[in-house]
Every structure is written in structure tokens, then in C-alpha cells.
Amino acid sequence: MFKCLICGFNKLEMEPYGKEYPSGEVCSCCGFQFGEDDDKGISHEGWRESWIKKGCPFWYMPDFLENWNLEEQLRGIGITLEKNNEIKNICPVCEFDGLDEPAYNMLGYGSYDICSCCGFQFGLNDDPQKIKGIKKWRENWIMDGFEWHYKPNKPEDWSPFEQLSALVNQQYENHQ
Template identity: 40%
Template sequence: MTYTCPVCGFDELDEPAYNEFNDPSFEICSCCRFQFGDDDDVEIEEGLFMQREETHAMYRQAWIAKGTPIFMPEYYPKQFQLDGAVTKEHLIEQLKNIRIFEDQ
């Protein structure tokens, strides 16, 4: 069984990003490089942390702006790669896994 990255929609994670107790897996997504339990631990000011969904959206936006580089291309389907990045066509399909770019 595989799981979906809530940041980029890649559906080949070995573990769920967060378990039933909402604890992070600390797995690093081989597509977008987001590490659950580390990259989502953003302190806005002392003792006040950004919501996970906000960190996911912020990281996703920055990853897309960088051109969707694939962190570990050897673990990502070659037919959906172009010059070390996710192809635009597949990115749209992948983001549908997390309800972004859903068909209208």
C-alpha cells in the first residue's frame, strides 16, 4: 500500500504523512522533498506555529515556482519526468490527488 503526499499529490509514499494520532511520519517525499514533521513545523512567532495545511500550501507554491524539481528522480516514474522535473501535464493530474486542479 502506498500513500499520497499532501503537498504535491505524489501517491507513492511508504507511510501516511500523519498517523491516526496526527503524528508525522518524518518521511521525505521523493517527489517534492517535503519532510513531514520537520518542514511543517513553522513557528510564526514564539510559541505560535503555522497550521499544517498552510505550510503545505506555502511549500507547494514555492516548489511549483522552482519548476517542480523531483527530489529523487530514481523513485519517480520516468515517463512523467522532463529534465529532472514533473511534466506539466502530470503535475496537473498529480495535484488532483489532493483536490487541486480538479475537473470542473
């Protein structure tokens, strides 16, 4: 069994580029065909990125593994899957999970979307230092009383304390 260079699925029957020529095998997981798709000029990175963006659909279901662990599989090839991006797009600032797109793509670029909850714009308000920008914005947002940014999108039963993880709540305990 061999490992797919794109998605890390380790049940390939042939080594993708083991011989002088590519195997021609299609990865059951990500659907990439070695020697065919790359021949068309599609890069492994490009395929991986779009596959992840689509939500990592298992390509050939008959080969689907009951205990498939996508995150672990990707970790095996050094890719950390943001769990958030898989199903829900979570704002890294306020942890609202209803963003239309992932806040950041695989390459770390911001989507330029504005979070309807905290008003943070990904790719803009985090410039020049992402982590610092996010933390600062979160802090201000919390200190200012968790104001919902775009009112029409505000869920009726919204509670900032439920939305924020225990860790963040703990950090700001005195201000709630």
C-alpha cells in the same frame, strides 16, 4: 444490534458494556474482544489505530457485508478515514501517491519521511503550522517548476498535471 466502540461496525449481537460486565463478544469487523483485549490493557484507541494502520482488514470474513462502507462506518463514531491512507499514502503537498508510510498518523504526527517527489518532510517542514507549511511548500514547489526531489525515484512518464488534482491545478493555472 449494537455498535462497536472501536470501529463503528453496527452488527454486534450484544452491547459491548451493556451489563455490569463486558459482553466478551468479538467484533467481526475489527476483531476486538470486549472484556478480553481490554482486560489485557489494550485501549480502544490503540486497537483502532493499529487496525487502521493495517488497512482495516475485516476480521471475520463470514460476516463480511457486501456493501461494506468503511468510511461511513468510521464516520459513525466520529473518525474520518483519510482515504489516501487506506491503500496508498498520498503526499498532502504534491499529491504523489507513493509514500512508504502515511504522511501523518491518526494522531496527526508526521512520519518524518521525505516525499521523493516534492521533498517535503512530514513533521518537520510543517512546523509549527501544518496547513500553512504544506500550502507554502506546495506553492514554492509549483512556482519552481515541479522539480522532482529524489531523482532515482522519478517515474519515467511522470506528469505533475496528472498528479495534481483539478483543484490544485486550477489554483495555479497561470503558472503551468
